[in-house]
Amino acid sequence: MTRFEKLQNKLNDFVSDHPIWTFLIVVGIPFILGSTSYYLFYLLLSILLIFGMGGLFFYKVIYKKIRHKIEHKKRYQESKRYRRNWDASEKRKEKERQFKLKKMSILERIGGIIGNFFGYILITCMIIALSVVGLSMGGTYIPDxxxxxxxxxxxxxxxxxxxxxxxxxxxxxxxxxxxxxxxxxxxxxxxxxxxxxxxxxxxxxxxxxxxxxx
Missing domain, CATH: 2.40.50 (OB fold (Dihydrolipoamide Acetyltransferase, E2P))
Known part of the structure; x- marks a missing residue:
């Protein structure tokens, strides 16, 4: 494991174990710096709105998911023990999923699908809305x-x-x-x-x- 990967793992552990401190650091530092300057305040606030939620979503959902798939594929090909445990785990999960589906009515299944769909739509709309607010607020601050x-x-x-x-x-x-x-x-x-x-x-x-x- 490289130094960068060790540092990244420590950062991931800190974010997972201390979400409140992470939020205070990410939001607090720009506001402390921004309090020294009218320009810096609006610049940092607009950048936080434009890239903050979108960047967090990209890192936690897209980047980590892609990286996990790459690591899983590598380990699955190289390690027989990992492959055997993974296959057994997937079979168990599939049985549990089929068992839960059998206990659910058609309306509950449809409700679950609709809930997941609108959940993704809501998150996407929130990210877009915050980015638009950031652009409208800091559209002239960033070019400066x-x-x-x-x-x-x-x-x-x-x-x-x-x-x-x-x-x-x-x-x-x-x-x-x-x-x-x-x-x-x-x-x-x-x-x-x-x-x-x-x-x-x-x-x-x-x-x-x-x-x-x-």
């Missing part, structure tokens, strides 16, 4: 990521025409800053004076002011 990392900001010099504080019910408050004919966004702790000439540096897509100088 390379500009944010490498500090490649747009520059605007002009006269401040005014400002307006927005306080959405479920979002972080922010300011709309009007410089000449351009409307920019700023964090609420940034101070501006109407009529003042300033030079600001901002992200091209979100129009979020990163630096300001008189």
């Amino acid at each position: 990521l390379p500009y944010y990392i490498f500090h490649q900001y747009e520059t605007k010099t002009g006269i401040i025409k005014g400002e307006e504080i927005r306080s959405p019910r479920k979002n972080i408050p922010y300011k709309l800053i009007y410089i000449d004919d351009l409307t920019l966004t700023a964090e609420t702790d940034m101070e501006f004076k109407e009529g003042e000439k300033v030079t600001v540096k901002y992200l091209p897509y979100t129009k979020l002011i990163m630096k300001i100088s008189e």
Whole structure:
């Protein structure tokens, strides 16, 4: 077993044994980092919504299932003992399944099939819905990521025409800053004076002011 496989097994064991801690770590770290920056908060939140549920579903259901099938096929071909135990286990499971089916009525069988079908549909719709919410929330934050990392900001010099504080019910408050004919966004702790000439540096897509100088 390689070091990567050992590390992966330890990670799998931790996730299985401590689901609450796993959730707190996965959600808490982005929010702690995001609390230091308006931009980082919405960037990390949108990434979590877009890829979080989908990635978890892919890892727990698709990836692990494919990997299990590959490992099973390899062991089934190489080990006679494993093959014998596997065949015996499958025969036992099939007998149990047939026994349960005989005890179930036709309506119960149909109900089970419909329940499983709608369960998969519900999970798929939840993943798609969260991804759509993430895209609508962070559609402009993600394209700004390379500009944010490498500090490649747009520059605007002009006269401040005014400002307006927005306080959405479920979002972080922010300011709309009007410089000449351009409307920019700023964090609420940034101070501006109407009529003042300033030079600001901002992200091209979100129009979020990163630096300001008189």
